[in-house]
Amino acid sequence: MKSWVEVSERRLTENYRLLTGAAGDTAVLAVVKANAYGHGAAVCAPVLVRAGAEWLGVTEVTEGATVRAALETAGIARREQPGVLVMSGLLREDAEEVVRLGLVPVVWLREQMEWLAEAAGRLGMGPVAVHVEIDTGMARQGIRPGVELEDLLAWVRGEPGIRLDGVMTHFASSEVAGSLQTTLQRERFEEAIGAVGAAGLRLSWVHAGNSSTVDNQRGEGNLGWLRELAASVGARSMVRTGIALYGYCLPIEGEGLSEVRRELQPVMTWKTRVIGRREVEAGETVGYNGIFVAEHAMRLALLPVGYADGLRRELSASNAQAGGWAMVRGQRAPIVGRVSMNLTIVDVSGIAGVGLGDEVVVLGDGVTAEDHARLAGTIAYEIVCGVRAAHRCGIAG
Incomplete structure (x- = not known):
């Protein structure tokens, strides 16, 4: 899956x-x-x-x-x-x-x-x-x-x-x-x-x-x-x-008294798995157009999701500007290079033991729809409505 x-x-x-x-x-x-x-x-x-x-x-x-x-x-x-x-x-x-x-x-x-x-x-x-x-x-x-x-x-x-x-x-x-x-x-x-x-x-x-x-x-x-x-x-x-x-609400503008926004809990967790690993040396380019160049040796992980799945292209990262991230083994793994149609590369250099098949949180605890929306210049509504994962299931937690 x-x-x-x-x-x-x-x-x-x-x-x-x-x-x-x-x-x-x-x-x-x-x-x-x-x-x-x-x-x-x-x-x-x-x-x-x-x-x-x-x-x-x-x-x-x-x-x-x-x-x-x-x-x-x-x-x-x-x-x-x-x-x-x-x-x-x-x-x-x-x-x-x-x-x-x-x-x-x-x-x-x-x-x-x-x-x-x-x-x-x-x-x-x-x-x-x-x-x-x-x-x-x-x-x-x-x-x-x-x-x-x-x-x-x-x-x-x-x-x-x-x-x-x-x-x-x-x-x-x-x-x-x-x-x-x-x-x-x-x-x-x-x-x-x-x-x-x-x-x-x-x-x-x-x-x-x-x-x-x-x-x-x-x-x-x-x-x-x-x-x-x-x-x-x-x-x-x-x-x-x-x-x-579903856990989100627009911030109240002006002198309003927010009753619920701070207590809401995001309901969706969007997950994928690591399908590839790669070591790159300083000077190597990553992804389309070479907008990211490794400044030192890095360990990268490949995720089988991209903008066709609802992961916004605006989350891409260059050397000049940081982008989005995923959660790998409970830690932030920054996106490097452009988000592709069905593939995205993340930096796992500082995360020990990342292996093929490891679960990755694309959206959920540690990386919210509001995080994605801020980077994409939109609102959380558009982020969650745009997720096109293959399967949805209920869980108790």
Whole structure:
């Protein structure tokens, strides 16, 4: 096996419970979209359900089907499974599968709901539960508050094939304490929820935000505001957490009070094995373009992972600039030369006894996704989502 990912069930569970504790009376939707941020949705979803998740969030219908199947394989019967929110819209061809699997889609267009109602009619099933997204400032998904929303709500009220189960929005700057953009988005969301109440529609859920919404607490905080808004229409409040489940969260900008970030534990360990060893003398070049030249005798190890596997090329190292590293026998082994498509060279000169087949930690304790992100000029989200190891498995530790 060239490389593999181990997922710590214990850490995933503890992260989820840390988040639910910080959220208080607000429910926590556990996001497993993008294959659980690269960790494996089929592995993570059952763990999160056993930890108490009432909702899971997926990208699209196929991923929802994968999650439903994984839960059943794990012995969690359909009647015991949580709600599965399809977060990134749908097309006409998705509607029947949504209904058949009992998924709950995020919608914002009348056409989307017409497709669902038609599919429910063909299958002889009851009204389809949907969550309507409000565009409060992302200009991405969602319907804007005002006449457009009011017209849609009037149509929903008269459509027996659709049940409005929830209303949601997404904040663009949750990680910014005191963000004026978030304040404006809240005001627009309040307007939308007021319109729902005025239309005489009953909701089960009002939800907004992400991991940083839980982390960024100031006084009564984002979640106190959300709870009050949900209660105004007789609904429960919910926040959608993704990256924090897996051990990472964006730093809070400004004078925010971080509740969870410092206590999160990375869940993923990406491992590979040493497949080659080589001694080089001073003056020899290493890797493509000869950007690294040995300044003294060195002992190198070859790893069968590279940028095709998600190890970013920005972690390459030259004599002028250090790059990334892997953990070999519990010690840092610096990358030397360029990260190649499927191969990377590390310096093990100071690590005794390195042998063929030795396990190497590419990402995990001692070398985190935040380390990789800093060197690659990106965020931890992109690092973990980009891991393309051949196999994922759950472990107890």
